[in-house]
Amino acid sequence: MYNPKSRCADEFINHEEILETLDYAWKNRHNRELIDQILEKARLRKGLSHREAAVLLDCDLEDKNQEIYKLAEQIKKDFYGNRIVLFAPLYLSNYCVNGCVYCPYHAKNKHIPRKKLTQEEIRREVIALQDMGHKRLALETGEDPVNNPIEYVLESIKTIYSIKHKNGAIRRVNVNIAATTVENYRKLKEAGIGTYILFQETYHKESYLKLHPTGPKHDYNYHTEAMDRAMEGGIDDVGCGVLFGLELYRYEFAGLLMHAEHLEAVFGVGPHTISVPRIKRADDIDPDVFDNGIDDDTFAKIVACIRIAVPYTGMIISTRESKQCRERVLHLGISQISGGSRTSVGGYVEPEPEEESSEQFEVSDQRSLDEVVNWLMGMGYVPSFCTACYREGRTGDRFMSLCKSGQIQNCCLPNALMTLKEYLMDYASPDTKEKGLALIQEQIGEIPRERTREIVRERLMEIEKGNRDFRF
Ligand code: SAM
Numbered sequence: 001m002y003n004p005k006s007r008c009a010d011e012f013i014n015h016e017e018i019l020e021t022l023d024y025a026w027k028n029r030h031n032r033e034l035i036d037q038i039l040e041k042a043r044l045r046k047g048l049s050h051r052e053a054a055v056l057l058d059c060d061l062e063d064k065n066q067e068i069y070k071l072a073e074q075i076k077k078d079f080y081g082n083r084i085v086l087f088a089p090l091y092l093s094n095y096c097v098n099g100c101v102y103c104p105y106h107a108k109n110k111h112i113p114r115k116k117l118t119q120e121e122i123r124r125e126v127i128a129l130q131d132m133g134h135k136r137l138a139l140e141t142g143e144d145p146v147n148n149p150i151e152y153v154l155e156s157i158k159t160i161y162s163i164k165h166k167n168g169a170i171r172r173v174n175v176n177i178a179a180t181t182v183e184n185y186r187k188l189k190e191a192g193i194g195t196y197i198l199f200q201e202t203y204h205k206e207s208y209l210k211l212h213p214t215g216p217k218h219d220y221n222y223h224t225e226a227m228d229r230a231m232e233g234g235i236d237d238v239g240c241g242v243l244f245g246l247e248l249y250r251y252e253f254a255g256l257l258m259h260a261e262h263l264e265a266v267f268g269v270g271p272h273t274i275s276v277p278r279i280k281r282a283d284d285i286d287p288d289v290f291d292n293g294i295d296d297d298t299f300a301k302i303v304a305c306i307r308i309a310v311p312y313t314g315m316i317i318s319t320r321e322s323k324q325c326r327e328r329v330l331h332l333g334i335s336q337i338s339g340g341s342r343t344s345v346g347g348y349v350e351p352e353p354e355e356e357s358s359e360q361f362e363v364s365d366q367r368s369l370d371e372v373v374n375w376l377m378g379m380g381y382v383p384s385f386c387t388a389c390y391r392e393g394r395t396g397d398r399f400m401s402l403c404k405s406g407q408i409q410n411c412c413l414p415n416a417l418m419t420l421k422e423y424l425m426d427y428a429s430p431d432t433k434e435k436g437l438a439l440i441q442e443q444i445g446e447i448p449r450e451r452t453r454e455i456v457r458e459r460l461m462e463i464e465k466g467n468r469d470f471r472f
Contacts, residue, residue, distance in 0.1 A: 004258065004265040009224035012262035013203050018254045025054035025250070035064050042071055042308045045078065046404075050257035053309035057253055057301060065301075069332065072304035075311045076333045079403065081446075083384045083416045084376055085336040086369070087136040087174070088129055089318070091345045092117050092156055094358050096142025098178075098215030100201070102246060102290065104282040104360060105142045107215065112283050115345035115358045116147055119159045126160050128348035130168025132340050132369045133427035135385040135419065137170055138197060140343075140360070143178035143217060150184045153177060157191045167426045167468055172387035174239070178217060179226035185233025194390050195272050196230045197239035198223075202247040203255025211246055227259070231267045236396025238263070239316070241275030244302070245293045253302060260310050269397040273314040273336065274306055280320050280361035300329050307333025312403040319343075322364040323375070330381070339372035341365075373423065374432040377439050384416035385423055388471035411472035413447055414456045418470050421463045 002014035028034050038052045048056070056068055093116035096105040104112055117125065129137065137160065141148045153175065160170050175188055176197040188196060200223070202208050208220045217223060227238045240259055242252040256274065264270040278294065279287045287293065294302070306315060314335040317326055326337065342348050344359035352358060367375070373383045388411060389399055402408040417440050424436040440460065447453045452472070459470040 004262045006262075007225065007228060007266070009221040010205070013205075013224060013255050013258050015205065017258070018203070018251055021051050021054050021254045022250050024051055025058040028055050029058040029060045031055075032061060032064070035059055035061065039064070039067055039071065045075055045311050047311055048309045050254045050261060050309075053257055053305050054250065054254050056308065057250065057305045068301075068308065069304050072307040072332045075307055076331065076335075079311055079408075080314075080335045081382070081413055082380055083382045083386075083412060084330065084334065085136070085314075085384045085386060086134070086339050086372070087138055087336060088132070088134045088338055088341050088369075089138045089140050089176075089343060090122075090125060090129065090160075091140045091343060091347070091358075091360065092122065092153070093141045093144070093148045094345050094360070095144040095147035096215075097144050098142070098217040099213045100215075100217060101211050101213070102201075102243065102279055102285060102287075104284050106284075109284045113356050113358050116152075117156075117346060119155065121346060121349075122156050122159050123163055125346060125348045126163045126170060127165045127168070130163070130165045130170065131427070132348075133373075133385070133423045134340075134369065135170060136172040136174070136194070136387055138174045138176055138338075140176050141178075143215065148177075150180065150187060154187055154191050157188075157193065161192065167422070167466075169469070171469075172390060176239075179223045180229075182229045182233045185230045185235050189234040193235070194387070195237040195239045196227075196235045197241070197273070197275070198226050198230075199241040199243055199275065199277065200224065200255070200259065201243045202252060203242065203259070204247040204251055207247050224259075227263060227271070228266065231263070236267075236269060237272035237390065237399070239273040239275060240271040241277060241316075243277050243279055244299070245279035245287060245290045247292055249292065249294050249298060249302060253305065256306070257309055260313065267396075269400050270310060271313055272395075272399070273316050274310065275316040275318070276303060276306070277318060277320050280364070282359070282361040283357060285361075296325055296328060299325070300332060303329045303334065304332045312400055319363045319365040320361060323367065326365060327379070330379070337372070339365075340367070340369035370427070370429050370432050373428065374435060377432070377435050382413070382416050382439065382443055383420055383423070384412075385419035386412065386415040386471070387419075388415045392471065410449065410452065413443065414452055414472050417443055417456060418459055418463065421460050422468055425463060
């Protein structure tokens with residue numbers, strides 16, 4: 001039976017409830033009166049239930065769809081302004097004992113080179129990332145208790161935080177590793193991680209079992225209940241996501257929102273972020289084998305409807321998506337993007353020859369971080385390298401209540417401008433620097449409080465003198 005408060009995956013992601021939701025949404029896809037009511041509720045910016053959001057996703061009235069996009073854009077502006085936070089993935093190891101049929105790291109793939117970075121190699125990767133200007137990383141590993149035990153991940157986090165090269169520093173390490181125990185989540189929390197990210201891949205249990213035929217990841221309930229264990233272990237920022245293309249997108253969309261509702265119901269705080277990856281070509285993986293690929297129009301609609309349904313949850317889009325696709329969805333609700341990414345183990349120091357590639361998937365957006373920063377500014381966004389919230393203890397329900405009340409805005413823009421200035425001083429190309437300095441001047445005026453504006457001006461001068469890491 002469906003119960004968002006249950007701790008059992010089959011009850012909080014309930015198959016029958018999803019089927020009924022999809023049926024309800026489909027039957028009401030041109031019910032103008034109901035759609036108007038849902039949009040009215042959505043305008044309060046307090047979110048929607050999975051059923052209400054599913055109706056908007058299926059809505060086939062052209063004028064109402066335009067309203068949905070407009071509202072998503074407005075909510076994005078209200079909650080996140082024009083800031084976009086930047087990060088990069090760091091692949092530590094591609095050893096893996098699982099059999100995920102969509103992932104080149106699956107254990108039966110005997111021709112992909114298996115690599116695991118030593119602490120010295122991690123040092124070199126991190127220096128390369130710092131030299132690009134990155135301050136925030138997402139750690140990625142395959143699941144392998146022998147090659148990638150939790151001790152290896154913890155030691156790597158320690159190494160990463162310890163490296164200070166020139167003015168560089170990694171200030172927030174998010175972690176994307178396989179579902180684990182409460183005890184291990186506690187250790188990750190103690191190591192100072194930001195968000196614990198785990199993609200559900202698919203919420204459809206039957207498909208999940210087929211797509212993960214072997215290895216510990218086969219256990220659907222253990223995987224689906226991982227966020228509960230992470231929260232019990234003290235990690236209050238968790239990042240959800242599904243891999244679009246594996247199952248019907250409508251099913252995944254409802255499952256994703258039910259997962260958010262469950263976390264909110266049990267822990268009083270929903271996911272910190274939602275990622276929207278789509279399956280990509282990779283070694284041994286042909287994305288066309290999966291029947292449920294979604295086109296760019298559907299992808300944009302999903303992003304807009306997630307934005308409306310969970311306005312206070314950050315949304316992430318990676319370099320799996322092309323520049324064109326990212327351009328299309330950024331304004332509909334994305335708050336974080338990766339830039340200059342390498343998805344191979346050790347790829348930042350040494351690009352690999354194609355025939356020996358250890359990469360997890362083909363990157364569509366291959367531009368450098370500087371090009372991405374420049375492009376964002378050209379579209380009127382403020383690229384941000386801010387990591388202040390969790391370092392100031394603004395995590396979990398503290399972050400959510402600040403975000404829901406709109407208070408978070410008082411620190412975000414100043415922090416974005418100060419971290420952008422650091423980037424411009426230390427890493428930017430001349431053209432990016434020129435554009436960025438002009439943008440900062442213009443954006444200072446947007447900071448609401450006079451006193452904050454003054455402090456920001458002083459700190460921007462300090463940054464010019466070589467001082468770093470100011471934050472509100
Ligand atoms: N091994 C961990 C796990 O099982 O969750 C870490 C995650 S893995 C390094 C990161 C994510 O990449 C996976 O959760 C999956 O959604 C995604 N992924 C795997 N194969 C992919 C492909 N061919 N195209 C796009 N994304 C893929």
